[in-house]
Amino acid sequence: MVLFFKKELLPSLTDDDSHVTTRARVRALVLDGFAAAFAVPMLRLATGAWPTPADVAAFRRAFRRFTPLPPLMRALATVPAGREQLTRAMLAGWLLADEAYRGQLRDEMSAGDARLGNPLRVWSGPPVTFLHLEKTGGMAAVAALAPQFHPLQIDADPRRAHPPHLFCPLPPFLVARVRRCALVWGHYDLPSIRRLGDGRFTFTLLREPRARIRSLYGYWRGQAALGLGWDGMNQPVLMAQRLDFAAFLQTEEPMVVNYIDNFYVRRLTGHYVIQGHDPLADDPQARLQAALEALASLDFVGLSEEMNGALDALGARLGFTAPAHVAPVNVTRGAPRPPAGEEEDEIESWLLRRTSLDQIVYAAAAQRYRYSA
Numbered sequence: 001m002v003l004f005f006k007k008e009l010l011p012s013l014t015d016d017d018s019h020v021t022t023r024a025r026v027r028a029l030v031l032d033g034f035a036a037a038f039a040v041p042m043l044r045l046a047t048g049a050w051p052t053p054a055d056v057a058a059f060r061r062a063f064r065r066f067t068p069l070p071p072l073m074r075a076l077a078t079v080p081a082g083r084e085q086l087t088r089a090m091l092a093g094w095l096l097a098d099e100a101y102r103g104q105l106r107d108e109m110s111a112g113d114a115r116l117g118n119p120l121r122v123w124s125g126p127p128v129t130f131l132h133l134e135k136t137g138g139m140a141a142v143a144a145l146a147p148q149f150h151p152l153q154i155d156a157d158p159r160r161a162h163p164p165h166l167f168c169p170l171p172p173f174l175v176a177r178v179r180r181c182a183l184v185w186g187h188y189d190l191p192s193i194r195r196l197g198d199g200r201f202t203f204t205l206l207r208e209p210r211a212r213i214r215s216l217y218g219y220w221r222g223q224a225a226l227g228l229g230w231d232g233m234n235q236p237v238l239m240a241q242r243l244d245f246a247a248f249l250q251t252e253e254p255m256v257v258n259y260i261d262n263f264y265v266r267r268l269t270g271h272y273v274i275q276g277h278d279p280l281a282d283d284p285q286a287r288l289q290a291a292l293e294a295l296a297s298l299d300f301v302g303l304s305e306e307m308n309g310a311l312d313a314l315g316a317r318l319g320f321t322a323p324a325h326v327a328p329v330n331v332t333r334g335a336p337r338p339p340a341g342e343e344e345d346e347i348e349s350w351l352l353r354r355t356s357l358d359q360i361v362y363a364a365a366a367q368r369y370r371y372s373a
Contacts, residue, residue: 035060040056043055043082051079058075058079062074062075074120087150115154116151117146117147117151121150122149123182123183126199126318127183128184128200130142130184130186130203131267133187133212133263135207135212135216137205141205142185153182153183154182155183155185157186163187165266165274166255169187178196190270190294191270201299202299203300207303207304209351209354210351216259220236221240235256236259245347246350249350249351258272262280262356262357263358269294288357301368301369302314
């Protein structure tokens with residue numbers, strides 16, 4: 001046994017062992033010895049299948065490392081087959097309480113590890129809905145928030161990427177399913193997500209409106225239309241790639257207008273240019289007032305420019321600790337600059353025109369955020 005420990009266990013110590021105490025080394029050594037001796041039978045009993053060498057190695061590594069979970073639980077969670085069984089056990093009460101949901105469990109489990117979330121965590125707080133507005137840092141917020149939820153608690157509908165003026169992202173036949181999800185997020189509008197009913201913690205992030213449009217244009221210029229979905233017929237992206245910035249801002253193409261003309265007011269109220277009619281233009285002040293009331297109805301509003309502080313405040317409200325630093329996601333890389341010769345004064349004039357109401361909404365959001373902070 002002594003030779004076994006010397007030969008088999010000591011080489012398995014990791015490069016961070018120089019920073020741990022002798023007691024921790026001994027503890028890791030004992031745990032690794034136990035895992036080496038019993039990994040195969042424990043995995044066979046827990047998963048119902050013989051483990052692969054990779055499974056055994058992952059089991060041993062996790063078994064000896066400290067986490068808040070007991071050794072056997074955390075070790076099983078590192079093996080795909082073990083993780084599936086733990087997931088079934090953890091979520092049996094949550095999922096199987098609904099008879100109509102039982103048939104979906106097997107399909108959901110086959111979705112793979114690419115799904116957002118943390119398979120070792122189940123969210124027990126209020127259901128959360130994130131109104132994700134394009135180019136406001138929303139993916140960074142999702143990256144910080146999603147690990148608080150089990151993957152099966154997060155709405156996996158791929159249509160979340162399509163804005164509501166293109167499709168009906170929450171049609172009646174989906175509402176009941178989406179309502180079960182503890183975390184729902186996407187490029188919806190507020191009237192759409194309100195169909196999920198009361199009792200959900202609903203929040204959003206806002207960015208200075210002119211900066212948002214500049215970022216949107218630059219991002220679209222650097223993307224393939226097909227890469228953003230819609231079978232290569234992404235009209236706004238195609239127009240951004242064809243037009244210089246000034247011309248892009250001046251276009252009256254409804255698909256673009258809905259993204260750049262008082263975008264916040266439209267997403268908060270659900271008023272878009274459709275078939276040549278723009279309800280926002282009919283009564284701008286009434287729509288603005290409705291947007292301000294909608295903004296006030298949200299449980300939390302953060303600012304993209306203060307992302308780390310906003311996520312800290314969100315975590316304090318919901319009961320989780322946000323990461324110390326949140327890296328940007330979906331940033332523009334290598335997008336060409338607007339063609340030389342464009343007049344910045346003309347561009348700024350059109351930006352102000354396109355965001356005249358959004359500036360008021362953003363100012364209200366900033367005042368609320370800084371007052372609450």
